[in-house]
Amino acid sequence: MTSEHTTASLPKARTGxxxxxxxxxxxxxxxxxxxxxxxxxxxKTLFATTFLVNGATLYDEPGVFMSFEERAEDLSANVASLGxxxxxxxxxxxxxxxxxxxxxxxxxxTGEYDLEGLFIRLGYAVDTIKAKRVVLDTIxxxxxxxxxxxxxxxxxxxxxxxxxxxxxxxxxxxxxxEGQLTRQGLEEYVSDCVVLLxxxxxxxxxxxxxxxxxxxxxxxGTNEYPFLIDEQGISVLPVTAADLSYKVSNEIVSTGxxxxxxxxxxGGLFRGSSVLISGSAGTGKTTISSxxxxxxxxxGEHCMSFVFEESGEQICRNAHSVGLDLRRHLDAGLLRxxxxxxxxxxxxxxxxRMHRDxxxxxxxxxxxxxxxxxxxxxxxxxxxxxxxxxxxxxxxITAVFTSLRTDGAFGQSDDLGLSSLMDVWIKLQDIEAxxxxxxxxxxxxxxxxxxxxxVREFQMSAAGLKLVDAYIGPAGVLTGTARIVQxxxxxxxxxRRQQDSERRKRDVTRRRQSIERQIAxxxxxxxxxxxxxxxxxxxxxxxETMLTIKRTDIARRRSAAE
Amino acid sequence: xxxxxxxxxDPISEExxxxxxxxxxxxxxxxxxxxxxxxxxxxxxxxxxLAGRYDIEVVDLLKNPQLAAGDQILAIPTLVRRLPAPLKRxxxxxxxxxxxxxxxxxxxxxxxxxxxx
Numbered sequence: 110m111t112s113e114h115t116t117a118s119l120p121k122a123r124t125g126x127x128x129x130x131x132x133x134x135x136x137x138x139x140x141x142x143x144x145x146x147x148x149x150x151x152x153k154t155l156f157a158t159t160f161l162v163n164g165a166t167l168y169d170e171p172g173v174f175m176s177f178e179e180r181a182e183d184l185s186a187n188v189a190s191l192g193x194x195x196x197x198x199x200x201x202x203x204x205x206x207x208x209x210x211x212x213x214x215x216x217x218x219t220g221e222y223d224l225e226g227l228f229i230r231l232g233y234a235v236d237t238i239k240a241k242r243v244v245l246d247t248i249x250x251x252x253x254x255x256x257x258x259x260x261x262x263x264x265x266x267x268x269x270x271x272x273x274x275x276x277x278x279x280x281x282x283x284x285x286x287e288g289q290l291t292r293q294g295l296e297e298y299v300s301d302c303v304v305l306l307x308x309x310x311x312x313x314x315x316x317x318x319x320x321x322x323x324x325x326x327x328x329x330g331t332n333e334y335p336f337l338i339d340e341q342g343i344s345v346l347p348v349t350a351a352d353l354s355y356k357v358s359n360e361i362v363s364t365g366x367x368x369x370x371x372x373x374x375x376g377g378l379f380r381g382s383s384v385l386i387s388g389s390a391g392t393g394k395t396t397i398s399s400x401x402x403x404x405x406x407x408x409g410e411h412c413m414s415f416v417f418e419e420s421g422e423q424i425c426r427n428a429h430s431v432g433l434d435l436r437r438h439l440d441a442g443l444l445r446x447x448x449x450x451x452x453x454x455x456x457x458x459x460x461x462r463m464h465r466d467x468x469x470x471x472x473x474x475x476x477x478x479x480x481x482x483x484x485x486x487x488x489x490x491x492x493x494x495x496x497x498x499x500x501x502x503x504x505x506i507t508a509v510f511t512s513l514r515t516d517g518a519f520g521q522s523d524d525l526g527l528s529s530l531m532d533v534w535i536k537l538q539d540i541e542a543x544x545x546x547x548x549x550x551x552x553x554x555x556x557x558x559x560x561x562x563x564v565r566e567f568q569m570s571a572a573g574l575k576l577v578d579a580y581i582g583p584a585g586v587l588t589g590t591a592r593i594v595q596x597x598x599x600x601x602x603x604x605r606r607q608q609d610s611e612r613r614k615r616d617v618t619r620r621r622q623s624i625e626r627q628i629a630x631x632x633x634x635x636x637x638x639x640x641x642x643x644x645x646x647x648x649x650x651x652x653e654t655m656l657t658i659k660r661t662d663i664a665r666r667r668s669a670a671e
Numbered sequence: 672x673x674x675x676x677x678x679x680x681d682p683i684s685e686e687x688x689x690x691x692x693x694x695x696x697x698x699x700x701x702x703x704x705x706x707x708x709x710x711x712x713x714x715x716x717x718x719x720x721l722a723g724r725y726d727i728e729v730v731d732l733l734k735n736p737q738l739a740a741g742d743q744i745l746a747i748p749t750l751v752r753r754l755p756a757p758l759k760r761x762x763x764x765x766x767x768x769x770x771x772x773x774x775x776x777x778x779x780x781x782x783x784x785x786x787x788x
Contacts, residue, residue, distance in 0.1 A: 210743045217774030220708075220763035225700040225747035226732060226739050233736035255746070255762075 119326045122170065122242070122278040125163025126156070128345030132330040133321060137302055140276040142269050144299040146283040146290045147306030152317060152338050153282040154179070155188065156306065157244040159343050160280055162193045164242045165203035170278075172242035173234040174206045177250035181206040191342050205234040211254030218256060224264040228271060235277065243272060243279040249293045262293075269298050290322065301325045307333070311486060314455040319345055337461035344461060346496060357381065362474075362507055365404030366397060368567075368576035369535075372552050374559030378533055380473070381505040382556070383498055385528055387512040388537030393548055394511035395419070396569055397535070398476045399428040399435060401509050405474040406438035413445050413472035415463060417482035421446025424478075432573045445470055451482040456493040459483060464500060475501055479511040480527065498530050532556040537567075540588050547589030549579060566592065693717070693725035693775070694754035700747045701733045705764045709748035712765035720777045750774075 121135035130136045137143045137160070145153050161172035176184055184206060185195035198204040207230055235243065248268075251261055272279045281299055283291030290296045296303055303322040308315060318333040336345040361377040363370050364384075370377045378384060384401075386394045398414075405412045416424060424446065425435045438444035447466055454462065467475065477497075483490065501508040512527060528534050534553040539546045550567050552560040565576040566588040580587040580595050587595045697713055699706035710729060717725045732739050732747070742751050746762035752775055761774035 207740055209745060211745065215758070215760050216746075217759070217761040217770055218763050219761055219770040219774065220712075220766035221705055222746040222748060222763040223705070224745060225703075226698065226744035226749060227746075229700060229732045229736045229747075230739040230744070233739065251745075 121327070122164070123168060124160045125167045126159055126343050126345060128334065128336070129319070129343075132319075132334055132345060133302075133324060134328060137278055137280070138324070138327070139278050140273065141301040142272050142277075142279040142281050142299045143302035143304065144281050144283055144291070144295055145304045145306065146285055146296070148285040148308065151285075151306035151308045152336075152343065153306055154184075154246050155191070155338055156304075156343060157246050157280045157282055158184070158188050158193065158195075159191075161204055161242055161244055162188070162195070162198065164278075165198050170241035171203045171205075171238040172244065173231065173238070173240045174204060174244045174246070175231060175234070176206060176208045176246050177211060178247055180208045184208075191338075191340060193342075202238050205238050205240065207231075207234050211250055213254050213256075216254065221260075222257075223260065224251075224268070227264075228268065231268075232275075235275065241276075241278060243277045244282070245279065246282045247284060248281055249283055249291065249295065252293050258293075262298075265295070266298050296322075302327075306336075311455075312484070314452065314485070316455040316457045316489075335457035335460075337457060339461065339465065341465060344464070346457065346461060346464070356505060358505060362408075363404045364397070365400030365402070366574045366576070368565070369397070369550070369574075372561040372565065372576070373533075373555055378507060378555075379557060380507055381502060382532035383501065383508045383510065383530065384533040384535065385510050385512060385531040386535045386537065387514055387528075389513060389539060392537035392539055393567065393569060393574070394537060395424065395427070395478055396431055396574060397537075398478055398509045398511055399424065399431070399433055400574055401474065402444060402476060403428070403433045403435060403438070405507075406435075406441070406443040409443070410473040411443055411445075411470055412438070412474040412476070413447065413466065413470050414476040414478065415466075416446055416448045416476075416478050417451045418479065420448045430571065431569050432571050445472070451484055456483060456485045456489055460493050460497055460500075463497065467500070467504065467506070472506060474507045474509070476509045477511070478509075479513055481511075481513040494527065494530065528553070540586075542587075542589075543591050543594075545589050545591070547591075549586075549588055550576060564588075691724045692754060693721050693752065694728075695725060695775075696728045696730060696742070696751045696753055698730045698732055698739070698742065698744045698747060698749045698751065701731065703747075706748050708764040708766065709750070712768070712771070713750060716765065716768055716771050716775075716777075720772065752776075 120139040121133070121137065122139045123130050123136040145156055147153050158174065161174055164170040164172050174184065179187070181199075185193075185199075188195055195204060195206070199206060209227065209230070231243065234240065245268075248265065251265075252258060255261055269279075269281075281295060283293070283295045285305075286292035286294070290303060290305060300323070302324045305320045305322050307318045307320070309318065310316075317336050317338065319336045320333045321329045321331065334345050336343055358380040360380040361375050362380050363377045386397055388394050402412050402414060414421070414424070419427075421439070425439065428435045435444060439446070445466075447462070449459070449462075451459070463475075480494070483493070485493070498508070510527070510531070514527070531554075533555045536551045536553050538549045538551070540549050548567050548569075550565045552562075554560075563581070564579045564586055566579045567574055567576045580592040582595070582599075695713070695717070697710060699709065713727060717727065730738055732744065738744075742749075743760070744751075748762070748764060750761040750765060750771075752759040752761070755776075759774055759776065761771060765771050
């Protein structure tokens with residue numbers, strides 16, 4: 110609440126420096142002097158010049174540059190490299206440069222004096238071009254040229270008061286001193302806004318940083334913000350955007366590998382999502398990302414690849430071996446490679462360079478290969494990455510990061526979560542067994558869509574990438590030759606089982622048949638026995654009959670004889 | 672005396688070559704006490720040491736602020752020795768005569784000077 114109140118009440122002059130106005134919620138305090146301090150080579154003069162040039166060109170606020178160090182010609186030559194046409198602005202009456210030469214050897218001090226001359230010069234310059242902005246660079250030089258420090262101090266105090274009275278938004282630069290912000294303690298006089306610039310070398314890599322030490326009457330970002338000076342001027346990179354309010358897209362884009370798309374419930378990736386492809390060396394990260402590039406370019410989209418370990422040429426050549434022709438996209442201007450050694454710049458520089466390139470090329474797909482090549486202090490890495498993801502997301506760019514870290518971490522030793530920043534994590538793993546390595550692929554996560562939980566074996570051939578369902582069975586997950594062997598084994602086993610059962614069937618049949626045969630034999634002998642039985646019975650009957658007849662006959666005979 | 676001879680002896684350098692002629696310009700900002708003191712001190716020193724071979728131009732920067740940058744005026748009052756070359760600047764109210772003489776490159780002892788033939 111208080112910050113809102115104060116930002117509302119305190120008018121601010123925009124510097125037009127990318128990011129700085131965000132960090133300060135609007136720029137430097139209007140009508141007040143601000144101190145920009147830092148060691149030599151920090152970019153104080155550049156910062157101040159940018160403030161003036163932007164004021165003159167963007168905000169219609171002419172400015173006076175009072176240089177105590179550089180001559181006007183030198184100054185305009187120096188900033189010409191940033192694309193500032195100081196001479197043109199001077200000719201147009203938008204900027205006045207006054208070089209105040211203070212040469213001790215040429216000045217003899219005899220008695221009392223004041224710096225009214227400086228006031229008059231400044232006042233004259235301000236009045237001539239109706240300036241609203243003033244830069245004093247570096248006023249401390251006066252202390253070297255004039256010996257009466259007491260007079261100087263009181264005059265400086267008067268000068269800053271004078272600037273305030275005239276409502277001039279001023280930047281006063283000061284060299285960093287021992288134990289204090291500036292050598293002469295200017296911060297005591299200029300107390301409204303103090304900006305500290307710093308240029309630190311860590312691990313032989315330089316990073317520029319900016320910090321707002323104080324800003325009276327206004328909220329401000331308190332962190333150290335990395336900033337960058339390149340041919341397009343100064344840009345301060347706020348660590349993160351204020352919020353995570355990205356516009357999200359429901360559009361699905363292909364990864365370029367059909368069978369990989371099929372692993373996602375929606376048949377691809379959401380546009381603007383961040384994809385992490387992690388895997389150790391030689392698992393095919395670059396190949397997958399090349400497919401993504403190819404697919405994007407084939408859709409006619411711009412695609413940008415930041416490569417840290419290979420050259421663009423090399424990637425084109427290598428992609429050719431899996432049947433991808435990236436060169437035609439290069440020729441068509443759809444694809445751009447930005448190759449740089451990770452150690453070439455500090456992280457900030459890399460980030461800023463990316464920022465600039467992306468702004469220029471406006472790609473819809475960005476590949477960073479590999480993100481793990483970026484080296485630096487852990488904390489900085491994390492912050493850099495955050496901002497990188499931020500930057501890409503804010504622009505709705507689909508980003509593919511490859512990482513050599515298989516655990517989804519980012520730093521060398523720490524468990525800085527890269528994976529948690531990502532929307533999709535595709536993990537590539539080498540499975541080594543039986544003297545053979547085979548590549549497998551998992552989709553670990555895919556925010557906002559269902560995805561296959563199963564491992565896939567992926568094969569690279571001249572025909573491209575192909576995902577094959579891995580063998581999942583009682584013997585575990587098998588891939589490669591082992592999968593083929595296992596499958597063969599299973600086939601053999603099945604055959605054997607089939608043969609077994611057939612044999613058993615045959616056995617049973619045989620047994621049944623033999624029993625049936627036995628039954629038939631028995632039946633035969635039964636019949637024989639029955640026949641015999643019948644025969645015997647018949648004979649008996651006949652004999653009995655015969656006997657009876659005979660007896661009857663005898664009896665008759667006997668009776669006749671009687 | 673010396674002024675005369677040098678004038679005659681060096682006809683080529685009418686404008687800047689006259690080693691004896693002092694062309695001084697005093698920058699002031701309004702009629703401040705320091706400015707007035709400086710002017711008074713300057714007149715005194717010049718009369719004493721450069722009698723007859725000097726001219727003083729007083730520039731009031733409040734009236735002509737555009738002149739300040741040209742001579743690199745920073746402090747007020749500033750005395751600029753435009754001639755003889757090289758350009759010299761003396762700041763302050765010129766109360767320290769010795770330093771003024773050193774600054775203007777005038778040998779403090781005047782009398783022996785015209786003695787040289």
